[in-house]
Amino acid sequence: SQQGEEDPQALSIQEGENATMNCSYKTSINNLQWYRQNSGRGLVHLILIRSNEREKHSGRLRVTLDTSKKSSSLLITASRAADTASYFCATGDGNNRLAFGKGNQVVVIP
């Protein structure tokens, strides 16, 4: 299984600060995705980065991928209270399945 593993598991920051989360995985991947889950809701796709890409941006999100280290990072800039959620990385191996990490709880304090 190429399950992603997020680090740190829990993060508490002040509004306006940047939040960085890391994800590591064990096997080769086709792509890596990040999802957000607000309390009691389903997951929402944030961003996808392919194995041949090193960095990708989407609004206040920046994702990097280092395939040599089998790791990815998600940066949320200028955090807002609405960013309070759990964040999951998921790896795709080119087949029809994703493997999710255990999630990373982020709390943004207003």
Next chain:
Amino acid sequence: DAGITQSPRHKVTETGTPVTLRCHQTENHRYMYWYRQDPGHGLRLIHYSYGVKDTDKGEVSDGYSVSRSKTEDFLLTLESATSSQTSVYFCAISDKGQGAYEQYFGPGTRLTVT
């Protein structure tokens, strides 16, 4: 939630009873998935479907069966529910196959087996 509904949203059932959860989509996406979410485990894939009547097992398929008789519906059945199947169940859909494209998730079903 991208045209995905799950029913019921909450259910309490007794050990040994059969339970069926339904996922319904209006997006005409080819791929559908059932996950369970438990504290400390993240999301784990139970079964998935890559077309009508085409299904395959995920990493935690024991005790579960699925059926897909039409594109829009994907049913998850617990033949004889056990307490270890108490969980939150999520359905997801994807258009091109999850290896390369994002998934859209339903709101979840909270199942309690007493």
